[in-house]
Amino acid sequence: MKKLLVLALTLAAAPFAATAGEHSYTYVxxxxxxxxxxxxxxxLDLDGFAVKGSFEFAESFSVFGGYQRGEESLRSNFGPSVDFTGEQAHIGLGYHHGVSDSTDLLVEVSYIKSQADIEGFEVIDGDDGRVSVGVQSALGEKVDAWVKANYTDGDVYDSEFSATAGLLVKFNKTWGLVGEIEAGDDVTNYGIGVRASF
Structure with missing residues (x-):
């Protein structure tokens, strides 16, 4: 996590000379x-999918949300395998402020709903709140990068810190390839996919 925070400071301070396109905060x-x-x-390695979206309003604000689901079959030495399913949904409000031509400061607050279903056992769920602070910077016209420090607390997360790093490679004005990793003490989340920006 320390390496991700160092990357955040580097992105915030770097004098990018390349001409940067505008960051889009409206996407699916x-x-x-x-x-x-x-x-x-x-x-546990839960493989699955995630859908995310964001909508910008009032120039500097955005609402965002998402849902992810993953599954793993746990092998047992004493019987058949047991299916483990994890689901998580989030919704939040973000604020972005330009600190240079290519870099925005990010501040986000969000609500997270988590649920774990272990076959044959009671469903476990919980509610958490999160605050995130970071930067997003254009590394030229076709690449955006962002890093965030997150603090999450509630039923599932107990005053936990994590760091997020992401990269968007733009094919054109709308479509791009996106990758993101969030690393915490006990949970690491990896994602790679496609984004349509508007």
């Missing part, structure tokens, strides 16, 4: 997703 995105949960004994 579809990702292939993997969530790795570190647990006692063995890690």
């Amino acid at each position: 995105e579809l990702d292939a997703n993997r969530q790795v949960i570190e647990s006692t004994g063995s890690d």
Whole structure:
């Protein structure tokens, strides 16, 4: 996580000479997703998908949200495998402010709903709140990068810090390839997919 925070400071301070396009805060995105949960004994690797979206309003604000789902079959030495399903949805409000021609400061607050379903056991769910601060910067006309520091607290996350880093490679004004990683103490989330910006 420290490396991601160093990257955030580097992006914020770097004097990018390339001509940058405007950042788009209105988009829809579809990702292939993997969530790795570190647990006692063995890690859970939940493979699935994620859908995300954002809508900009009033120039500096945006509303955003998303849903992800992943599954893994847990092998047992004493019987048949057990299916583990994890789902998470979030919705939030973001603020962005230009600090240079190519870089925006990001501040976000969001609500997260998590649910875990272990076959044969009771469903576990919880509600959490998150605050994120970071920067998004254009690395030329075709590439955007962002890094954020996150603080999450509630039922599932107990005063936990994580860091997010992402990269968007634009094919044209609308379509692009996007990748993002969020790393915390016990959970790491990876996603790669396509984004349509408007």
